[in-house]
Amino acid sequence: MGKNIFFECKGPFLLHELFSGLKLKIKISDIKNLKEASKNDLTFLDNSNYANFAKATKALYCITTEKLKMYLPNTCKPIIVKNVLFDLCVVIRKFYPNADIDTPDVSLRNANKKKYLKVKLGNNVLVGKNVKIGKSTVVGSNTVIEHDVSIGDNCIIGSQVVIRNTLVGKNVIIQDGCKIGLKGFGFIPIKEKNLRFPHIGKVIIKDDAEIGANCTIDRGSIDDTEIGKNTFLDNQVHMAHNVKIGSNCMIAGQVGFAGSSIIGDRVSIGGQAGISGHLKIGNDVKIAGGSGVVKNIKDGSIVMGYPAVPLKEFIRNSKK
Amino acid sequence: MGKNIFFECKGPFLLHELFSGLKLKIKISDIKNLKEASKNDLTFLDNSNYANFAKATKALYCITTEKLKMYLPNTCKPIIVKNVLFDLCVVIRKFYPNADIDTPDVSLRNANKKKYLKVKLGNNVLVGKNVKIGKSTVVGSNTVIEHDVSIGDNCIIGSQVVIRNTLVGKNVIIQDGCKIGLKGFGFIPIKEKNLRFPHIGKVIIKDDAEIGANCTIDRGSIDDTEIGKNTFLDNQVHMAHNVKIGSNCMIAGQVGFAGSSIIGDRVSIGGQAGISGHLKIGNDVKIAGGSGVVKNIKDGSIVMGYPAVPLKEFIRNSKK
Amino acid sequence: MGKNIFFECKGPFLLHELFSGLKLKIKISDIKNLKEASKNDLTFLDNSNYANFAKATKALYCITTEKLKMYLPNTCKPIIVKNVLFDLCVVIRKFYPNADIDTPDVSLRNANKKKYLKVKLGNNVLVGKNVKIGKSTVVGSNTVIEHDVSIGDNCIIGSQVVIRNTLVGKNVIIQDGCKIGLKGFGFIPIKEKNLRFPHIGKVIIKDDAEIGANCTIDRGSIDDTEIGKNTFLDNQVHMAHNVKIGSNCMIAGQVGFAGSSIIGDRVSIGGQAGISGHLKIGNDVKIAGGSGVVKNIKDGSIVMGYPAVPLKEFIRNSKK
Numbered sequence: 001m002g003k004n005i006f007f008e009c010k011g012p013f014l015l016h017e018l019f020s021g022l023k024l025k026i027k028i029s030d031i032k033n034l035k036e037a038s039k040n041d042l043t044f045l046d047n048s049n050y051a052n053f054a055k056a057t058k059a060l061y062c063i064t065t066e067k068l069k070m071y072l073p074n075t076c077k078p079i080i081v082k083n084v085l086f087d088l089c090v091v092i093r094k095f096y097p098n099a100d101i102d103t104p105d106v107s108l109r110n111a112n113k114k115k116y117l118k119v120k121l122g123n124n125v126l127v128g129k130n131v132k133i134g135k136s137t138v139v140g141s142n143t144v145i146e147h148d149v150s151i152g153d154n155c156i157i158g159s160q161v162v163i164r165n166t167l168v169g170k171n172v173i174i175q176d177g178c179k180i181g182l183k184g185f186g187f188i189p190i191k192e193k194n195l196r197f198p199h200i201g202k203v204i205i206k207d208d209a210e211i212g213a214n215c216t217i218d219r220g221s222i223d224d225t226e227i228g229k230n231t232f233l234d235n236q237v238h239m240a241h242n243v244k245i246g247s248n249c250m251i252a253g254q255v256g257f258a259g260s261s262i263i264g265d266r267v268s269i270g271g272q273a274g275i276s277g278h279l280k281i282g283n284d285v286k287i288a289g290g291s292g293v294v295k296n297i298k299d300g301s302i303v304m305g306y307p308a309v310p311l312k313e314f315i316r317n318s319k320k
Numbered sequence: 321m322g323k324n325i326f327f328e329c330k331g332p333f334l335l336h337e338l339f340s341g342l343k344l345k346i347k348i349s350d351i352k353n354l355k356e357a358s359k360n361d362l363t364f365l366d367n368s369n370y371a372n373f374a375k376a377t378k379a380l381y382c383i384t385t386e387k388l389k390m391y392l393p394n395t396c397k398p399i400i401v402k403n404v405l406f407d408l409c410v411v412i413r414k415f416y417p418n419a420d421i422d423t424p425d426v427s428l429r430n431a432n433k434k435k436y437l438k439v440k441l442g443n444n445v446l447v448g449k450n451v452k453i454g455k456s457t458v459v460g461s462n463t464v465i466e467h468d469v470s471i472g473d474n475c476i477i478g479s480q481v482v483i484r485n486t487l488v489g490k491n492v493i494i495q496d497g498c499k500i501g502l503k504g505f506g507f508i509p510i511k512e513k514n515l516r517f518p519h520i521g522k523v524i525i526k527d528d529a530e531i532g533a534n535c536t537i538d539r540g541s542i543d544d545t546e547i548g549k550n551t552f553l554d555n556q557v558h559m560a561h562n563v564k565i566g567s568n569c570m571i572a573g574q575v576g577f578a579g580s581s582i583i584g585d586r587v588s589i590g591g592q593a594g595i596s597g598h599l600k601i602g603n604d605v606k607i608a609g610g611s612g613v614v615k616n617i618k619d620g621s622i623v624m625g626y627p628a629v630p631l632k633e634f635i636r637n638s639k640k
Numbered sequence: 641m642g643k644n645i646f647f648e649c650k651g652p653f654l655l656h657e658l659f660s661g662l663k664l665k666i667k668i669s670d671i672k673n674l675k676e677a678s679k680n681d682l683t684f685l686d687n688s689n690y691a692n693f694a695k696a697t698k699a700l701y702c703i704t705t706e707k708l709k710m711y712l713p714n715t716c717k718p719i720i721v722k723n724v725l726f727d728l729c730v731v732i733r734k735f736y737p738n739a740d741i742d743t744p745d746v747s748l749r750n751a752n753k754k755k756y757l758k759v760k761l762g763n764n765v766l767v768g769k770n771v772k773i774g775k776s777t778v779v780g781s782n783t784v785i786e787h788d789v790s791i792g793d794n795c796i797i798g799s800q801v802v803i804r805n806t807l808v809g810k811n812v813i814i815q816d817g818c819k820i821g822l823k824g825f826g827f828i829p830i831k832e833k834n835l836r837f838p839h840i841g842k843v844i845i846k847d848d849a850e851i852g853a854n855c856t857i858d859r860g861s862i863d864d865t866e867i868g869k870n871t872f873l874d875n876q877v878h879m880a881h882n883v884k885i886g887s888n889c890m891i892a893g894q895v896g897f898a899g900s901s902i903i904g905d906r907v908s909i910g911g912q913a914g915i916s917g918h919l920k921i922g923n924d925v926k927i928a929g930g931s932g933v934v935k936n937i938k939d940g941s942i943v944m945g946y947p948a949v950p951l952k953e954f955i956r957n958s959k960k
Contacts, residue, residue, distance in 0.1 A: 101796060102796070102798065103778050103796055104762050104778055104779070104781065104798055105762075106760050108763055108781055110763070122425075122428060122446075123429075123446050124462075124763075124782070126762075126763050126764075126782075138426065140464070141428055142444070142446075142462050142764075142782050142800070144781050144799045156424070157424075158424055158482070158502075159482050160462070160464070160482060162798070162800060162817070176422075176502065177482070177534075177536075177854070179800075179817050179853040179854055179875075182815055182816065182852075182853050182875075185852060185875070185893065191870070191888055192848070193848060193870060194850075194870055194872060208513060210514075212505060212536070213499040213502050213536045214497070214854055216854050216875040216876055216893075230512050230513060232505065234505040234558075234560075235502075235536040238874075238875050238876050238893045238894055238911075240893060252578070253505065253560060254558055254574070254576045254894070258893070258910075258911050258929065270578075271558075271578050272592070272594040274912040274929055290626055292912075292929065305626075306626065306930055318627070440746050441746065442744050443748055443764075444764060444766075444782075458743050458746065460744030460746075461766050462766075462784065476741060476743055477744075478742065478744055479744055479802050480784070480800055480802060493742075495742065495819070495822055496802045496819045496822065497800075497802070497854075528832070528833060533856045534854055549832065550832050552834060554880075555825070555856040555858070555878050556896075568831055568834075573825065573880060573896050574894070574914075590898075591878075591898050591916075592912070592932075609898065609916060609932065610946055638947070
C-alpha cells in the first residue's frame with residue numbers, strides 16, 4: 001500500500017515499546033499485512049489460510065500464535081500472543097491513533113470555483129484539504145468530500161454524498177446519499193467499552209463503476225475495499241470493510257456484503273442477497289435475489305437459497 | 321404520457337436515421353410504449369405478455385423480433401431486430417441523450433421565500449427551475465428539489481431529501497433522507513463499458529401517501545413509477561424503476577421491489593420482504609415479513625417464505 | 641416519563657371532553673402507560689400480557705375492552721371500547737396534536753460557535769431551540785439537530801445526520817446520514833385516509849453506543865426507543881418505534897427491528913436479520929445473519945433460519 005495517504009503513521013516505534021515483554025531495540029516503521037510488509041515493518045498471521053503469504057513475507061517480525069508460527073519462514077521471528085486480533089488492534093492503535101473513529105473533517109470549505117475550474121459544482125459543496133477532482137466531473141449540492149480524496153475525470157457525484165479516504169477513478173457515477181470510506185464495523189467486544197479496530201485502509205473505486213443511491217461502502221481495516229472496473233451497484237447496497245468486488249459485476253438493490261469477502265469478475269447478485277464474511281466468490285457466478293451465501297462459490301456457479309446452494313439442488317429441495 | 325416534462329426530446333428523426341438499414345424517409349416524433357404511441361411514434365414489443373396492447377397500438381412502426389411480429393396489427397410494420405432491448409436502448413438514447421445518467425442540477429438556487437410565499441422553508445432549501453410547491457407545504461433543511469418537480473398543497477418534505485423527475489400530490493409526507501426520481505438500475509451489460517438504458521419516465525406520488533426515511537424510489541425507464549393514494553411506506557424501502565403500487569397499501573421497513581412489478585390496492589407487505597421484477601401482485605394480498613416473492617399472486621392471498629407460498633403451505637412445510 | 645420535553649401536552653381535559661358518552665367532570669392531565677400513569681392520568685390496557693402492570697397501576701381510568709377489564713384493580717375504572725388502539729389514538733391526538741407527523745423544525749439556525757464554545761462544528765450545522773451539545777463533541781457538516789435534543793460530552797455526530805426528539809449520552813458515535821427520532825410507522829388503516837398514531841416518545845441512546853451510517857431509528861409512540869450502553873449498530877440498520885436494545889450488543893448491517901421488541905444484553909445479530917414486532921429476545925442470544933425471528937428467544941440461545949430456530953435444529957433440517 002506504500003505510504004498511507006489518509007492516516008498519519010506515528011512510527012517508527014522500537015519493538016519493546018510495542019510489546020513490553022520484548023527487550024529488543026529494533027526499529028519498526030509500520031504495520032502491514034504479510035504481503036505488503038517490508039523488512040522494517042511488523043506483520044501478523046492469524047489464519048492458516050494465509051500460509052502462502054506467510055512463507056513469502058519480507059517482514060522480520062510477525063504477531064501470531066504458538067499454533068501458527070510454523071508457517072513463518074526462518075527469516076521472520078514470531079511474536080507469540082493468545083489473540084492475534086487483540087494485540088494487532090493495540091499495536092495499530094499506536095501507529096495510527098486516529099483511524100479507529102471517523103471524526104468529521106471540520107476543516108472543510110466551500111469548494112472554490114477558481115480552484116476547481118473545470119468541475120461543475122452544485123451549491124454548498126464542501127471539500128477538505130488536498131482534494132483532487134478531475135475535469136468535466138460534476139458534484140451535486142451539499143456533498144462533502146473530505147481531505148485527500150481523489151476523484152477522476154468525467155465523474156458524476158450526486159447530492160448529499162459523503163466521501164472520505166477514497167480514490168475514485170474516471171467515468172464513475174456515485175448517486176445521491178452515498179456514504180463512502182467510513183470506518184467498518186470492527187472492534188474487540190469488551191464489556192462496557194469495546195475496543196475499536198483502526199481502519200487504516202481506503203476505498204478504491206475503479207473506472208466506469210456506478211454506485212446507486214444511499215449505499216454505504218466502508219473502507220478497509222488494514223487492507224483496502226475495492227469496486228472493480230465497470231461494476232454497477234444498485235441502491236442501498238452495503239459493503240463492509242475489505243470487501244473486493246471484481247470488474248463487470250452487477251449488484252442489485254439492498255445487497256449486503258460482510259467483511260473481507262472477495263468477489264470475482266462478471267458476478268451478478270440479485271436484490272437483498274447477503275454474502276457472509278471472509279468468503280471467496282468465483283468469476284461468472286450468479287447469486288439469486290434474497291439468497292444468503294455462507295460458503296465459497298466456484299467459478300460459473302448459479303446459487304440460490306438460505307443458505308445458498310446450487311440452483312438445481314434448491315429446486316429439488318423445494319419440490320420435496 | 322404526453323409531452324415529457326423532465327427530458328427534452330430531440331425528435332423528430334427520420335426512420336433511416338434510427339435504423340440505417342431502413343431506407344425510409346418517415347418522420348418519427350418520439351418513442352413510446354404500445355399503448356401510449358400515436359401514429360407518429362415508434363413503439364416496441366419484446367414480450368408476448370403485451371400481445372393485447374400490440375393488437376391495439378396506433379404506432380405505424382414497432383421494434384420487435386421475428387417471433388413476436390405476429391402480434392402486431394397490419395397497420396403496424398415490424399422492424400425486426402435480434403435484441404429488442406438493445407436496439408430500443410440505442411434509439412431512446414438518440415431521442416433522449418440526457419436521460420441515462422443523473423447529472424445533478426447545478427442550476428439550483430436557494431428557494432426564494434418571496435416566490436414560495438405560502439410555503440414554509442427550512443435552511444438551505446435548494447430548488448431548480450420551474451419547481452412548483454403548493455400552499456401550506458413545509459420543506460426541511462438541506463433538501464434539494466430539482467427542475468420541473470411539482471409538489472402539491474399541504475405536503476411535508478423532510479430534511480436532506482432529493483427529489484427529481486417527480487410529481488407529488490397533496491397531503492403527501494416524504495421523510496428525511498429520501499432519494500426520489502433517480503434513474504433505475506437498467507443497462508445492457510457490455511464488457512468494460514455497460515450501455516445505460518435511458519430513464520425518461522417519472523415518479524408519481526398520489527395524494528395522502530407517506531414515504532419513510534432514507535427510502536429510494538427510482539423513476540421509470542419508459543413507463544412511470546407510481547405510489548397510490550393513501551399508501552404508506554416505512555423507512556429504507558427501495559422501489560426500482562416502473563414499479564406501481566396501488567392505493568391504501570402498507571409497506572413495512574426495508575422492503576425491496578425489483579423493476580416493473582405491479583402491486584394492487586390494500587396490499588400489506590412485512591418488513592424486509594422482496595418482490596422480484598415483472599410480477600403482478602393482486603388486491604388485498606398480505607405478504608409476510610422476510611418473504612421472497614418470485615411469482616404472481618392472486619387477489620386476497622396470504623403468502624410467506626422464500627420463495628413465498630400460501631401461508632397454509634408454508635406452515636405445513638415447516639412442520640415436516 | 642415525567643413531563644414531555646419534545647411535545648407540548650394540551651391537557652388537562654375533562655373526561656367527558658375525551659369520551660362524549662361519559663358525563664364525568666373529572667380532570668385528566670395526560671395519557672400514559674399503566675406503569676407511568678399517576679392518578680391524574682388516563683391509561684390503557686389492550687393486551688393481557690400487561691396484566692401485572694394493570695394490577696399495579698395508579699391511574700383512576702383506563703381505556704380497555706370488556707374482556708380485559710378484569711385485570712384492572714378496583715381503584716381503576718374501565719372505559720370500555722371496541723378497539724383500544726383506535727380510541728387511544730383519538731385521545732392522544734387531543735393531548736398531543738402535533739406528534740403524529742414530523743413537521744421539520746423551520747426555526748433551525750446555523751449553530752452559533754459562541755454558544756457552542758467547546759464543540760467542534762462542521763459547516764452548515766443547523767440547530768433548533770434549546771439544543772444542548774456537550775464539550776469535546778464534534779458535529780459534521782450539514783447535520784440537523786432539532787429543538788430540545790440533548791447530546792452528551794465527547795460524542796461524534798457525522799455529516800448529513802438528522803436528530804430529533806432524542807437524548808444522546810456521552811462518548812456516542814453516530815455516523816453520516818443517520819435519521820434518528822422520527823415518528824414510527826404506526827397508524828390505523830382507514831380507506832382513503834389513514835389515521836396516524838401520535839408518537840410522543842423519544843429515542844434514548846446511552847453512553848458509548850455507536851450507530852453506523854444511514855441507519856434509521858424511530859422514536860417511541862407512547863414508550864421510548866432505546867439503545868443500551870456500549871451497544872454498536874452497523875450501517876443501514878432500521879429500528880422501529882419502541883424497540884429497546886440492551887447493553888453490549890452487536891447489531892450487524894441492514895438488520896431490521898419491527899416495533900416494540902425488547903432485546904437483552906450482549907446479544908449479537910448477524911447482517912440482514914429481521915426481528916418481528918412485540919418480541920422478547922433474552923440476554924446473550926446469538927442470531928445468525930439473514931434469520932427471520934418470529935418468536936421470543938430465551939437467554940443464551942443461538943438461532944438461525946426463517947423462521948429462526950435453534951442452530952442444531954436448523955442444521956438437522958438442512959440435512960434432510
